Amino acid sequence: MHKVLQDFFSPHNFRVALPTVWQGFQLNLKLMVVAEILVLILALAIAIVRGLPGRGAAPFRALAIVYTDVFRGTPLILVAFLVGFGLPGLNMHVISTQSRFVYGVVALTLVYTAYVTEVYRAGIESVHQSQRMAARSLGLSYMQAMRYVVVPQAVRRVIPPLLNDFVGLQKDTALVTVIGVAEAAEQAQQYSQNNYNFTSYVVAAVFFILLTIPLARFTDHLIMLRERRERAQAT
């Protein structure tokens, strides 16, 4: 028992590891914010492309489907390897000369955009056809109807599942440690190896937990608000 406490919860190691792990964690925060912004924008674009009507849009729809299938199916760690080690190996202009941080963002964005595209798509499809019809009958074009009528309603509906995916993304920023981004998990590992103690991992875990709990509570709160509103409407 003493050994467990000493190896995982040593107050001394906690204090010493804290600054370096915190430094790494700031990188997680940056990865997270940049990737989340990119994901929000790209996923919406791809979801809209996937819903485009008509035969002319068929190739674009197909591309969007292939993209989501591939990146939803591939483990993030493999995507990280392919991006973080594969792209620099190509020796190409721009593509091969980015920082590890950028490759980390790219890997996270590729995978999470695929998830979030599906979330948006579910939201867009949940807006009743009659809303589109009403918008189009006012003379709005397809894209105007999407922009002013369908997407605003869709986004409101998918905010809880969206935030849920972001909890996943926040945690998965730790995975890009495999391509050598000096984030919290990486720093924790180094500390652990240098000091033969695992407390640094616990420090990193605490940071992640502290970050995700408020988001999770906020999501619960939104879901509760909506349920209350829907109950009020039903009466």
Place this chain on the structure above:
Amino acid sequence: MSFVSVRNVSKSFGDNRVLHDVDLTVDEHNVICLIGASGSGKSTLLRCLNLLERVDEGEIVIDGQTITNGHVDVNALRRKIGIVFQAYNLFPHMSVIDNVTLGPTKVRRVSRSQARETARELLERIGLADKADEFPDRLSGGQQQRVAIARALAMEPKLMLLDEITSALDPQLVAEVLALVRELAQTGMTMILATHEMSFAREVADKICFLDAGVICEEASPEEIFTNPREPRTREFLARVIEAGRL
């Protein structure tokens, strides 16, 4: 020359033939009522007029423009045709006034302040000026439907299509909506109504068309249709309506 002219129009959904060789002409400032059982093709005919549905055969000319040849600018056409639906279909994420100004600002490119001013006048006219900033779910069905009419009117349409707009309303809310339609008729708005409100149709219509199984079975003045219908099927339908206490 008539404002709307429908010639030999047919429309099927799969194997189900909803409109069969329909002919209809509507003069400017006239009110036409389409009556008939549910599923007789009234709604589909209205939706063909603003190209929410495409006809399979036949020709529709509106305001001198053939709309069924595939070369028409759909959005430009819809700008001059207002449609109001049975289920109101207001935009739930927008306030009443934003519902009314969306079309004018985005489609007709009217300035926001101008659009809001016009919208306030319209809301005043339908008696809902005090609800301008409410959201649709705070309004009664009758109020929502009046807003839907105002939303269509804000586009300054030359033709209004009303698709069973009182069918989803509680009986005590029907009158306020019909009063508004009556007022529109008096201002000379060209309108085509699909309706189950027989006494109202009799009162406002210049012409009544009885549809049965996708065919315009009888077309005549309200007086003739209601007092002296020629077709057996019209008589049968009206007898059932009277039996149900709706006339």
